[in-house]
Structures are given as structure tokens and as C-alpha cells.
Amino acid sequence: MTDQARSEAKPIPFIDVAAQRRRLGSSIDEAIARVTTHCQFILGPEVRELEAELAKFCGARHAVSCASGTDALVMVLMAKQIGPGDAVICPSFTFCATAEVVALLGATPVFADVDEATFNIDPKSFERAIAKAKRLGLKPKAVIPVDLFGLPADHDALADIAAAEDMFILDDAAQAFGATHKARPLGTFGLATATSFFPAKPLGCYGDGGAILTDDDELAALLVSLRVHGHGKSQYDNVRIGITGRLDTMQAAILLEKLKIFPDEIAARNKAAERYNNALGNVATVPRIPDGYTSVWAQYTIRVEPERRADLAAALKAEGIPTAIYYPKPLHRQDAYERFPYAEGGLPVSDRLAQEVISLPMHAYLDEPTQDRIIKAVRGAFGA
Numbered sequence: 001m002t003d004q005a006r007s008e009a010k011p012i013p014f015i016d017v018a019a020q021r022r023r024l025g026s027s028i029d030e031a032i033a034r035v036t037t038h039c040q041f042i043l044g045p046e047v048r049e050l051e052a053e054l055a056k057f058c059g060a061r062h063a064v065s066c067a068s069g070t071d072a073l074v075m076v077l078m079a080k081q082i083g084p085g086d087a088v089i090c091p092s093f094t095f096c097a098t099a100e101v102v103a104l105l106g107a108t109p110v111f112a113d114v115d116e117a118t119f120n121i122d123p124k125s126f127e128r129a130i131a132k133a134k135r136l137g138l139k140p141k142a143v144i145p146v147d148l149f150g151l152p153a154d155h156d157a158l159a160d161i162a163a164a165e166d167m168f169i170l171d172d173a174a175q176a177f178g179a180t181h182k183a184r185p186l187g188t189f190g191l192a193t194a195t196s197f198f199p200a201k202p203l204g205c206y207g208d209g210g211a212i213l214t215d216d217d218e219l220a221a222l223l224v225s226l227r228v229h230g231h232g233k234s235q236y237d238n239v240r241i242g243i244t245g246r247l248d249t250m251q252a253a254i255l256l257e258k259l260k261i262f263p264d265e266i267a268a269r270n271k272a273a274e275r276y277n278n279a280l281g282n283v284a285t286v287p288r289i290p291d292g293y294t295s296v297w298a299q300y301t302i303r304v305e306p307e308r309r310a311d312l313a314a315a316l317k318a319e320g321i322p323t324a325i326y327y328p329k330p331l332h333r334q335d336a337y338e339r340f341p342y343a344e345g346g347l348p349v350s351d352r353l354a355q356e357v358i359s360l361p362m363h364a365y366l367d368e369p370t371q372d373r374i375i376k377a378v379r380g381a382f383g384a
């Protein structure tokens with residue numbers, strides 16, 4: 001590419017939230033106007049409406065909306081009274097919130113390795129992490145599998161192990177709401193599923209937001225109490241320690257509009273992923289979706305040789321193409337988490353992936369000419 005052509009190359013967004021905003025147009029403005037007209041900013045009618053729609057979308061009995069994906073995770077652990085002496089198994093190759101909520105409550109996150117092909121928790125390492133927790137005198141109470149980059153974890157294998165150990169599963173579907181395992185949408189695997197509506201997520205709002213999906217009536221009732229300071233019969237009847245964990249009515253109103261186009265967006269993401277896979281499969285290790293699973297492609301992440309990754313990122317940057325590294329350091333190597341135990345034998349896959357992964361622009365509005373530009377640049381960087 002000549003210098004002139006390079007300077008003319010329009011920068012490509014990593015995630016094009018503005019394109020979605022243009023598509024939704026006045027429907028968002030009208031949804032916001034409805035809220036500013038009725039003025040029920042806290043737990044207004046849109047919150048209940050959204051919860052009903054989310055539950056219907058994934059076939060869960062209950063959806064309890066909340067202020068973030070992190071709150072969704074912490075509230076479930078609070079409801080289950082997780083605390084000091086308890087171990088909660090988490091993959092190391094994930095966003096910090098997965099383990100942060102465990103540590104926040106004084107419990108111990110015990111890290112497990114992930115599977116090389118799916119980037120999700122490896123059931124064998126999960127078993128080793130349980131053994132490690134027991135050896136340390138901790139009580140393994142739960143596992144938080146993460147459906148990383150939009151792909152569900154191996155929920156069948158995890159359910160068997162968790163059941164044998166009398167542990168509950170809190171699925172961290174912050175990146176994967178809308179994905180399926182054996183035609184069953186995430187939201188009904190394990191005791192509860194936490195998701196995030198952070199703007200960059202496949203289903204994102206215009207700020208922070210989250211939700212918990214569960215079939216458990218008792219848990220749902222506890223979560224409703226926990227998200228408003230542990231209220232009992234009324235707001236000023238405090239029966240347990242809780243948090244300010246509500247989803248704003250405004251965000252619920254926005255999400256209701258976005259949910260209408262979400263299935264169409266998932267299809268568009270899958271089409272883009274397939275085009276990437278077909279075009280890049282012979283220059284990098286591309287993500288393959290195992291049989292019986294669907295992904296919502298929160299990220300499109302390839303693997304390259306560690307010594308080539310920085311050059312690839314630089315070559316793409318020079319052409320106005322952003323990339324991201326999710327995640328440059330697994331959690332068991334992070335300052336805040338390195339004191340916590342991990343499965344015997346170490347976590348070699350998490351360590352390796354942190355050196356090799358690189359994510360390309362991915363969203364539902366990635367048109368073919370733009371994607372072709374990215375593909376050409378990636379192939380060009382590999383001399384293909």
C-alpha cells in the first residue's frame with residue numbers, strides 16, 4: 001500500500017456501535033422519550049417488560065436484571081452465601097470479573113486451565129482444581145465456567161462433575177447471551193447464568209447493565225431482594241445485606257428495542273465469522289465451533305505464532321485496522337490474583353493462548369468490502 005493510499009484508508013471500528021444506532025434510528029429515541037415522560041427511572045415498567053422478554057428469549061423461568069455483569073455474578077454468590085473457606089473454580093483465561101467476585105466475598109478462586117480448541121474451561125483441569133482446593137482444606141462450592149468470546153462451555157461435562165461434587169454452576173455468559181448448546185440457549189445451564197449488557201457485548205445497552213437467568217424460584221426471589229439492599233417486605237425492611245444492583249429503566253427501554261433485532265444480528269455475526277474462517281484458515285489458527293454449539297461471536301479471535309503477533313497488529317494498524325488482545329495475561333499471572341491457587345500441573349494452555357491470540361474487528365454491521373479489506377491485510381501480513 002502506498003503512503004497516499006494508506007492515509008486514505010478509512011479507519012475501521014473494532015465494534016461499530018454507531019452503525020447499529022443508525023439502524024435502530026427513532027425507535028431508540030422514542031423508547032428513551034417514553035421513560036422521560038413517565039419518569040419511573042428506577043425499576044419502571046420497561047424493567048419488568050425486559051425481564052419477561054429475556055426469560056422468554058432463552059427459556060428460563062426467571063430473568064432478574066441488574067446493574068452490570070459483575071453484579072450479576074456477585075449477587076448469585078451472595079445469595080448462595082459464598083464466603084471464607086469456600087473455593088470457587090474459575091478458568092484463568094477470562095476477564096477478571098469472573099474471579100474478582102469470588103475474592104470480593106472472601107472466598108478463594110481456584111484457577112483451572114482452558115481447552116486449546118474452544119478457549120473454555122477444560123473439564124479435566126476443573127477436576128484437578130477441585131482436588132487442589134480440597135488439598136488446601138477449602139470447600140469446593142461452585143464453578144464459574146465462562147462462555148468465552150461467545151461460545152458456550154462444555155456444559156454437559158461440567159454438569160456431571162459439578163453434580164458428583166455437589167457443587168453449583170454459575171455460568172458466566174457475559175459474552176455469550178444468545179448462544180446455544182445442543183439447540184438450548186444459554187440461560188438454563190447450571191443453577192444460574194449471569195450476563196452483561198456492557199455496550200461492546202453482543203447484546204449491549206448504552207451504559208452498564210446485566211441480568212441473571214435462573215429456573216430456581218427461591219434464588220430469583222433472593223436476587224430481587226439483594227439488588228435493592230436486601231429488602232424484605234418493603235424498601236425500608238432490611239432482611240439481609242445487599243447492594244444497589246438495579247438496571248436503570250432507561251437501559252431496559254433501550255435493550256427492549258435492541259432485543260428485537262438481536263436474532264438478525266447474531267445471524268450477521270455468524271456470516272462474518274464464516275467468511276473470516278474461509279479466508280484465513282490457511283494463514284492462522286481460526287476458531288472452529290464444535291458440533292452441537294452455536295456462538296454469538298463476541299470476539300473473532302485467531303491464533304498466530306507468538307513472535308509474529310506484534311508485527312501482525314502493527315501491519316493492520318498501519319492500514320487503519322484495529323486489533324485487540326483478549327487476554328494478554330491469564331488471571332493466575334495477574335498481580336491481583338497470583339496469590340490464589342491453581343490446578344496441579346499449571347495452566348499451560350492459558351499461558352500459551354495469552355501469547356498467541358489476537359482478535360479482529362467483529363460486529364453485525366461488518367460489510368463485505370470492509371471485511372475483505374481486513375482479510376487482505378491479514379493475509380498480506382503473512383505474505384499470502
Ligand SMILES: Cc1ncc(COP(=O)(O)O)c(C=O)c1O
Pocket residue numbers: 068069070071094095097098146172174175195196197198208209210
Ligand atoms: C467474561 C466476563 N465476565 C464478566 C464480565 C463483567 O461484566 P460487566 O462489565 O458488565 O460488569 C465481563 C465483561 O467484560 C466479561 O467479559
